[in-house]
Amino acid sequence: MIRSHHGPSRTCGNLPAVLAAAGCALAAVTAVDLALPASRTVLALLVAVPALGALWPVRDRHVLLVGAVDLVFVLPLLPRHWDDLPHLVVTVPLGVVCTTGVVALAAHRRARAADAAADLRVIAETMQRAVLRPVPPRVGRVRAQVRYLAAAGPVQVGGDLYDVLDTPFGTRVIIGDVMGKGLTAVEKAIDVLGAFRELARREPGLPGLAGRLDDFLAVRDPDQGFVTALIAEIPADSATVRLVCCGHPPPLVLSGGRIAFVDDLPSSPPLGLLRLSVAEERDARDPCPAGAVTLGAGDRLLLYTDGVTEARDADGAFYPLAERAARIARQGRDRFLDRLKNDLVAHGKGRRQDDAALLLLEFDHAAAPAGAAAR
Incomplete structure (x- = not known):
């Protein structure tokens, strides 16, 4: 014991x-x-x-x-x-x-x-620490930072997951949220990350990668548990970031003084439910189509889980991510993610009902393609 x-x-x-x-x-x-x-x-x-x-x-x-x-x-x-x-x-x-x-x-x-x-x-926290290892500070031409907040309460540990990998296809990133709480959610997060770390280095296309992850979950969890996920691919020789969104909140682009959600991504069901909708909605070969956003040197892409946007204050108001991110960004680039995390904690006054993960990707000035502009 x-x-x-x-x-x-x-x-x-x-x-x-x-x-x-x-x-x-x-x-x-x-x-x-x-x-x-x-x-x-x-x-x-x-x-x-x-x-x-x-x-x-x-x-x-x-x-x-x-x-x-x-x-x-x-x-x-x-x-x-x-x-x-x-x-x-x-x-x-x-x-x-x-x-x-x-x-x-x-x-x-x-x-x-x-x-x-x-x-x-x-x-659960020990398992999380084992699987949610620190992301490398730089992969390819991307600098990455992550901040994670566990839910409050004795058994409220959730299934947030994230990783940043260097693959033959460029830098690949996943952030996701497993349905449920406790050990079951943590175990499923471990499974998904393990599958992603293997498949991301072998599957050439993001839709195919999402489909393989969906197949994995269908075999691993036939009871139709699901995982919302956002998967990104940053090629080494292109300013275009490819994205697949499987039931996950859209990322936030920070480009100069402009901050906006990438809300025009093709919408797909969460992982674990993709194949259920194929017959009615899409060709089985493309259950999760990819979208794209063009980013330039110094631009940043903020990925997050719904524990961020669904955090409530004492009056029940949701956390206004875009508004707060814009205000904090005006204070300077240094410690942006730390200040955003502290602001999120202050908004909920420590009463977090769900895990929250913030993953910031910054495109290196020196390595980014010349002439790229934010979309």
Whole structure:
């Protein structure tokens, strides 16, 4: 069983609060009971003190500690009520023991569930780090940067994926998002990236590459799980970037002072669903047609997952990517992606329901073809 969680347990951190609340309750009830005549009592209230452990996430041993302290307060008070209220000698201690046992059992189950969720996240994040390796800073005539934000929550790790490869056909790039969350999504992301890394070096055309990835998913996941993906190809001797968009958000072009979405790409279903639409919509030989955009030296292409554009602020408004990217770009080229990432985090105030990936491709001044202009 994995128990490599970083930092002190939240349940241990809550112990002082539970002890403080229990101490205040015990002191108050004891003081009131001593102020009353022996024929009257409020000791029955002490039965509820161990239940304070249910108000904060604590370990079962902490609940047992509170129950033991409770008994230390209760037992010395019982003799003064022996003559007038003899039943208290049995009922109050028994009530404290029963309440402690029930709350300790609940705390034990809650802690086990929290540990299991934390273990699942550790496993998923470890798998993600293994597969989402850093992109090379330069491939061919493209400089690449990536920033990744995991979703908030104990089991919300998602299936975002990306990679940049040097192939015989030029620089090939993929960014995608697997349907679902947790280990299943991470495993599928690993499968897709593995297939892309192999097929991208052998398949000459992007539509064919997308079709092969779709075939791979159909065999690997016959239950029709899907992956949205954007695949790009930057030839070494051309200013034209070829793109296939399989159900994925369009990229953003940053050319000089102009920023615009490449929203005229041919639309295709996500990977895993391409073949289902072939008979009705397209020739089976071309299930995912390619589009193109012409970029010049110094132009940038921003690829991203829907966790970016679907991030919401406190009022429920989506993140305005083009508007914020334009504003940040006016501040200069340095640390553009870091500033955009920080702005995205500030927009959602840390409450991310989905993973978010930002992949920036910059066309090198020295290596770009002369005379190319942004489209």
